[in-house]
Amino acid sequence: MVNFDYQTPTRLIFGRGVVAEKLASVMKNYGPRVLITYGGGSIKRSGLYDQVINILKDKEICELPGIEPNPKFNPSVLEGARICKEHNIDVILSVGGGSVLDCTKAIAGCACSDADPWDVVTMKVPTHKAIPIVDIITLAATGSEYDSGAVISRTKTNDKLAYFSKHVFPAVSFIDPTYTFTLPVKQTLAGVADCINHIMEQYFCGEHIEMNDAFMEGAIKSLMKNVRIVLREPDNYEARAEIFYATTLGCNGIYSLGNSESGWPMHSIEHALSGHYDITHGEGLAIVTPRWMRHILSDRTMERFVAFGTGVFGIDSSLPEREIAERAIQAIHNFYKEIGIPMTLREVGIDDSRIKEMAHHIAVNEGLENAWAPLYEDDIEAILRDCL
């Protein structure tokens, strides 16, 4: 077991009706000036926007609408930070999915710094303070509601970068699984794929502990079972709640305390895909997953594949190890295909024209030569070509 230093101070308020029940009392803990951040308007159609405005009727409200999927440094982060400074905002209320919340985290950090915002987001300048964040998370996917990270894109450089600061943990996250009843199927699936991948990034590593294996295998099995249920019954509360709970824990490290670092290679590869093509993150991850697995399978990595295959898919442990591994790779591919995720890059509009460019970008920027299963430019290019 490797040493760890872990803290997640976020308060999780989870369940049916929690916004009506507790948002007012939570917001009383902050000053009157609130910035509400949100995305493309689905919260207006669902009535959530009106509910929130009504609960906050005694506050002074600014708004930042229109935050993009794969949220952009310019304009969203810059504009949000400008509003916070100009209006001396006391607290930011993020209402939406992980993209809105990620953007909000970058805003919260940039708003408390006199440095160039790009230097804050790229962590050249450390974040010493941030505006407190409360969020209502409407999408079960990224786990941003329970971690201190944000992924921010800058279009002009095709960058998609991770920003981290302990100061941007949400103070309080409201999670009501009923908000996901009406999600488009595509988003439900991408969220589940995102979470399965978060767990796999933590599972495939050098040193690992027994309890975590059981926890992560249980979470993946729960996600697979419950996503099949919600495809048939989109408003099945128990299934939606199990999925949301699994995704919430996805990125704060609790699944893998004491495990060694894997380097999160699939995310590194996918970030280049969605950085260059703006595809849906969860779909990109699903496409990369089985190809990455096949590429890194070796005697050295075999133990993880056998554990994964027997623990998640119940593959007969008496089979030869390589067969268990091959079956596990095929099983995860088949699962994604069965639930309806496009499993090739061509299906999401990516051809081979920029493969070399992306492989180079990843090799230069992501440090995957230091990952648990090291990847060099040739490896990355081969994986991307397998994804076509």
Next chain:
Amino acid sequence: MVNFDYQTPTRLIFGRGVVAEKLASVMKNYGPRVLITYGGGSIKRSGLYDQVINILKDKEICELPGIEPNPKFNPSVLEGARICKEHNIDVILSVGGGSVLDCTKAIAGCACSDADPWDVVTMKVPTHKAIPIVDIITLAATGSEYDSGAVISRTKTNDKLAYFSKHVFPAVSFIDPTYTFTLPVKQTLAGVADCINHIMEQYFCGEHIEMNDAFMEGAIKSLMKNVRIVLREPDNYEARAEIFYATTLGCNGIYSLGNSESGWPMHSIEHALSGHYDITHGEGLAIVTPRWMRHILSDRTMERFVAFGTGVFGIDSSLPEREIAERAIQAIHNFYKEIGIPMTLREVGIDDSRIKEMAHHIAVNEGLENAWAPLYEDDIEAILRDCL
């Protein structure tokens, strides 16, 4: 899934050598006046006391030694609170096991209140503030290092009561599994039994979620496997670390977020045993566990027994349900016996003379008629007699 409102702000610093590495920098965040609380002197024999004093050489130190197992309201809590008030203590550093830390939590709360300390500990008067707590936890057992609860005994009334306040979460917990290398076998076993029981109290409930089942079953399996290893190799780091990690998460609720409340009946029963006889908590729990299970086994509770038997002990799921349940009860009994825990009350010095008195005390004070599997005075007496 039931709604939940969860927050554990404690920072966990876990691993080999973490006190030398980080205690000094953590303590810099607090003022100069430190109260060090500890127990019977094992930290002096091990050298930990000297190490801590050396790290804190620039601080103004008060000490409260001699905190008892099953820590006592009088004198320990009263004396600690008096010292804090008199010396205007900035931070309390608890060095020892769960009893020292529980006592420290009660001290931290009482020291910030003008009310009668007994009213604070019994929560007649709410705790609005507490002195910050940092702890070095030397025993893998209660999980007090990651929760906001404390169990305090008052000898004159045979009371053993739970005190809770969100203000007494430790700010930082240092957990170095090497401290447990030299524990007496009895304490290692009692700690493991305590933790298994914490998990079972959360597992045997009405509503439960799939991921939690996997997490808890994995934790119990890890504890059973690793305690067998440390009985042979007391200084096996990996095994000690797995045990400590499982116990740390025991009582803060993470194992069972979204599960319904069970009422923690085995703890309620055991608290009367150790309240009346001062036996070792973990041993008392181990003795009560299979008897409680047998008593509450019914068609209504059957599903949990089947899940537990197949998930933890790998009992063949094609057997009749009642047989799986009976085998599971026998298996947990056999496991405790195999590792060397005394499995009858007589072995720990308790005869039948006060059974009726204890059953009455529990029935009146513990509210077990509202537990998931309701227990009345007759039930409790029957369970206690089975334990003889």
